[in-house]
Amino acid sequence: MRLESRGISPRGRLFDYIVHLQNMSTTSGDSDLYQRLVVDRSLALSDYLELKKPLLFSQSDDVREATLSEIVDTVCSLPGDFLTREQVALLLDFLLGRLESSPVAASHAVRGIHHLVTNSQNHPEGFEKPLLQIMFIDGNVQGWDVEKRVLQYNVLEWLLLYRLQELKPLGSNFVLMFIKTMGGERHPRCLPMVFRMFVIVARSFPLGPLVEDLFEVIACYFPIEFKQASTDSPITKQLLAEGCMKCLVAHPDFAPFCYMLIEEKFTDDDCTPEQKEDTCELLAEAASVFPPEEIVDHLESMLGGVRIVGLNPKGSLPDCVPRALSAVTNALNSAGSEAVVKLGSQLIENLEPFVLQAEMGLTERALALLRCAAQAGPAIRSQIYDHVTPWILMLVQGTWM
CATH class of the missing domain: 1.25.40 (Serine Threonine Protein Phosphatase 5, Tetratricopeptide repeat)
Known part of the structure; x- marks a missing residue:
């Protein structure tokens, strides 16, 4: 018998059916459903889902999406130990299958999957x-x-x-x-x-x-x-x-890429002084973590970057500069005497003009950097002192002349 012959349209009959099912499963709203599912156990979860099945296959997108939203809300309200492994497996399979549905339905599925994974205590193998x-x-x-x-x-x-x-x-x-x-x-x-x-x-x-x-x-x-x-x-x-x-x-294998990144940021004219300080912080961390031999090939550019940040006349000496220089010096000290000598030579060459040209106003800072490097060990200490002592004498003599 056609529905129209009884004076009821198919759409109206569907609406009545939806209302009927909702009344069966949620007589007094969500709290009643929770009472029946969890507390009284008078309504099995499988029976509840079976009631919703016709709505999930409705020709109306709105009906399907609203039903899925209600199911997900119900699942998310359940205690973590309520669902068995088999039930979690079935629900996960069902919701994963909805990820290719409409954007609205898929978003409900993501919410349900998230709850099942992060809150359930009984995960299927x-x-x-x-x-x-x-x-x-x-x-x-x-x-x-x-x-x-x-x-x-x-x-x-x-x-x-x-x-x-x-x-x-x-x-x-x-x-x-x-x-x-x-x-x-x-x-x-x-x-x-x-x-x-x-x-x-x-x-x-x-x-x-x-x-x-x-x-x-x-x-x-x-x-x-x-x-x-x-x-x-x-x-x-x-x-x-x-x-x-x-x-x-x-990861240790990140070392060459990390040092290249540091070099790139130190030499980038578009990087602000603050960003170069961030780069100095990264150098301090990298030199402390990576194998010491990894920095040798990048030594000149690393020291050049430290010098740029540490001897910026527009600001004071940032804390990151001594940390970076100390980390680099300690790393090379553990790598062997040849690496330390190379470091000392480059430091002395880079900082000599800033020590001796007192009118630049950077003598104190340049000496502070050399003192920081000298603390790494006796080899580099004697190398630095052999040069710094005559520089200081020259500065003193120039003052009294």
């Missing part, structure tokens, strides 16, 4: 790889708005923190996925998570030929340019700068 494949390898994280990117980064960070051993067999494929997923991220809310995950990935997976590509994912942010919108915001320039720096020195 082997769920990590299908999740990675669909959400990150096949998906396009950068195509989402910032709210949904945050949720997806939360999921990936949870996997790295609590399922790292299950991810390691993916090897370089995981690294490639990470590069694809994080490339182009610019939002300050997302970057702290990106930086934290980067360090774990760099230290936990074989990088092989992807080492430079992975380094470049973070190198593009340095030095950090960020203006804090509010003093109450938890995201600060210092937080971002520290996170970025940890990434750039996270």
Whole structure:
């Protein structure tokens, strides 16, 4: 019998059916549904989902999206230990399948996946790889708005923190996925998570030929340019700068690329004095972490950069300069006497004019840099003192002449 013959349109009948199902599952609203599902256990989750099934396959986009939103809201309200492994597996499979739906439905699916992964206590065995494949390898994280990117980064960070051993067999494929997923991220809310995950990935997976590509994912942010919108915001320039720096020195194989980045920023005329100070901070960290022999080929440019920052006549001596020079000197001291002699010779050559030409007003600062380097060991100390002592005598004699 056709619906029209009874004076009821198909659309009206569908509406009545929706109302009927909603009344069956949520008689007194969400609190009643929670009472029936969790407290009384008078309504099984499978029965609740079965009631919603016709609406999920409705011809109306609005009905399907509203139903999916309601299901996700319900799932997110459940206690962490409520769902069994089998139920979590079924729900994950269902929601992952909705990521290719309409943007609205997919956004609800992301929310549900996030809750199931980060809040459930009963995860199904082997769920990590299908999740990675669909959400990150096949998906396009950068195509989402910032709210949904945050949720997806939360999921990936949870996997790295609590399922790292299950991810390691993916090897370089995981690294490639990470590069694809994080490339182009610019939002300050997302970057702290990106930086934290980067360090774990760099230290936990074989990088092989992807080492430079992975380094470049973070190198593009340095030095950090960020203006804090509010003093109450938890995201600060210092937080971002520290996170970025940890990434750039996270793996020994980053050393040549890191020193080239430092050299590039030291010689870039477009870099502000503040950015060059940030570069000096990175040099201090790099020289402390990387194998000492890595800096030898870059020594001249590194010392030139330190000199530019430390002897800037428009400002005082920044704290980062002695730290950087001390780190470089200690690194070369451990690399051998030849490297230390080379360092001492270049320092003496670079700083002599600033010591002797007192009218420049930089004598005290230049001597402070030499004193800092001299503290690294007896070899460089005697080398520096052999030159500095005659310089001081010349300055004293010039004063009394």
